[in-house]
Amino acid sequence: MSLEEQQSDEPAELESGVSRGDELADLLGDLVVGREEHMNAPGLVIRPDEVQDALFKLRDEAGFDHLSCVTAQEYEDRYESIYHLTKFDDRTDEVSVVVPTSKDNPVSQSAEPVFRTADWHEREAYDLVGIQYEDHPDLRRILLPETWQGHPLGLDYDQDRPQIATLREHANPLEEDHRAGDSNTMYINIGPHHPATHGVLHVETVVDGEQVVDLESDIGYLHRCEEQMCQQGTYRHQIMPYPDRWDYISAGLLNEWAYARTAEDLADIEVPEYAQIIRTMSAELCRIASHMIALGTFALDVYGDFTAIFMYAMRDREIVQNILEDLTGQRMMFNYFRLGGVVWDLPEPREEFFEKIRDFLDGLPQALEEYHDMITSNEILQARTVGTGVLPPEVAKSYGATGPVARGSGIDYDLRRDDSYGYYDELDWDVVVEDGCDNFSRLLVRMREVEESAKIIQQCVDLLEDWPEDERNIQANVPRTLKPEEDTEIYRAVEGAKGELGIYIRADGTDKPARFKIRSPCFSNLQTLPEMSEGEYIPDMIASLGSLDIVLGEVDR
Amino acid sequence: MSSEQKPFVTDDTQVQTETRDARMAGADDRFNSKLREAFGSSPFILTKFDKFMNWVRGSSMFMLQFGIACCSIEMMHTYAIKHDLDRFAAGVPRASPRQADVIIVPGTIVSKFAPRMKRVYDQMPEPKFVVGMGSCTISGGPFQEGYNVIKGAEEVIPVDIHIPGCPPRPEALIYGIAKLQERIANGESSPVTVKPYELEQFGDLERDEIVDKLAAQIDEDDLVMRYNWADSP
Structure with a gap:
């Protein structure tokens, strides 16, 4: 049985016999100039100067309110931007809006007026591939230095050319000269080396007294070419180690699952049920580890020292990491999933392994009780987080926020349930939603999700324990070399620790992907920071940043 | 009694x-x-004063709180309970480079970040020591072929100890730091030499094609780093 197969490769047929693609093409009428068929969704080809009309229609009349990802790529004869649209209410209803542009004039209309999230996605497309977006409010490079020459994911890019990166003194955008004596605002660089930015994020802030007037996140300090690396690797084995390093806060298996799911759907591989249960269990362990560090560093940001909460969170993480090490042989970079299953079975003796997990799960309620005593019921933390960093649901949707950030804003959206994969369907657990929309809610969502993950792991352990010995099938039969058919395109996502982690792959008939695009949840979530912080106090901005729980490896990729 | x-x-x-x-x-x-x-x-006791100072330096090291990528998570584990680097007199992470003796470089260095890292390193007071953590700081690691990745921290700043691994386990990091302490106590550290990628003023660069092209965009006095990917190891 394979749950992956529930999302069929054929266009979804409605009762009347009209496919979803036809229906949407009818809705858009003359705007559609062609049709494509992607494995996950129908593709509608739109002229580059009518993008906004088409997207407005799809958003307002067909209800596609979630721009999950924007993929840009270069073909031999054209450039192409693909807008992967879906719905927060119904994740399986997807459509790809394909916008081809000519080689000599790669100008396409921006989708930014329709979906705010397109801002950064299009900047990235411009930066890496070289498509220009008309009407874009601020089309600059986003990941690479401003002085970079060429667009590295374009076809004719020469990687050996020298480059120059500047270390410029950053200027206050609100003033001519920020050293002037009579000004009221002050320009502050937070990062890229700063303890509160969780890595190498650079936040350019302009403050008036203690209030943030203007804020811009400058990313790209950890842009280590993940997409290029994946495009250079073969499907079967060479890509799998990289997902571990996107969201490196021990969410490795969740990321690996994103690639495994996409590639398995692409190559039509069925995963044995037993392997799915192992995947589900280990992925949820990763989620706990990841949320623990989110908790610890959030407390670190708000209280400001390496104190008890951070150490307690690390203590619980160590236990999870030990379990995962027993299973995978690695503390962080697991490389445990394979296409069609997992690499090896549970460690022997199995009873000992299960007991270790059970011990951890038994101790968890008490540990969480401790956290609640120290964190959520603490007046100082409440004063700092309740009502600060407010992110209304409409804004969150427009920015494509997902994961705990969306669920903390009352958006009931979780891919594990809405677009189910693995073994989640068969298990009994709940999606955690809080509607406070503030930093506190996001913290609470993570803490309660740990409980839900524990429930899932518990059930998986019970299932695995009783699994008949001769049916422990950990891997499907997968050919040594995978060569998906030419021009098959697929976009699939899973629920990572930070939100919707999607991957777009276009196959070109070889054993390596022609285009490998990563939709990182943190990239979209981080975009909401100005919405949450402008007009607020600086410390609240730090708390908001902590509550977003970004990881720069995934933001920059 | x-x-x-x-x-x-x-x-x-x-x-x-x-x-x-x-x-x-x-x-x-x-x-x-x-x-x-x-x-x-x-x-x-009879000893040389500088020998004594070396011993003191090795026995009380302030680390810079400096997280870049994956390795920084293992670095946090090394600072935190269970591994507790503080036991070896090298624990307290300082947020400011001006208060730190040792910088652990925990992750991949990319073109945009290298000048910043150099700036942070330059801000640390002498004597200062560098621990390169993980494969990325040795050679670029798994990302070596990336268009944007510096092929090792050694290209930018001098490194005293390289700790291999992706990421190295906390035990490995502790071992590396113990080795560094040993070296410091013996009065050894990496000679500071001119590195392939140096921060310099844009006006000082050799006038080649790319410099001419960027001349309109970059101020003469701006500090820049010029990368020559073709000549990188």
């Missing part, structure tokens, strides 16, 4: 002698450190 001693009468010299004897051997063994051995019964 002798039980026959009368109460309320204290012989100062005797107490001192007894305490010293107790520390030297037997009863109170924890005082039998190397230092105590060196002292013997005399309160003096």
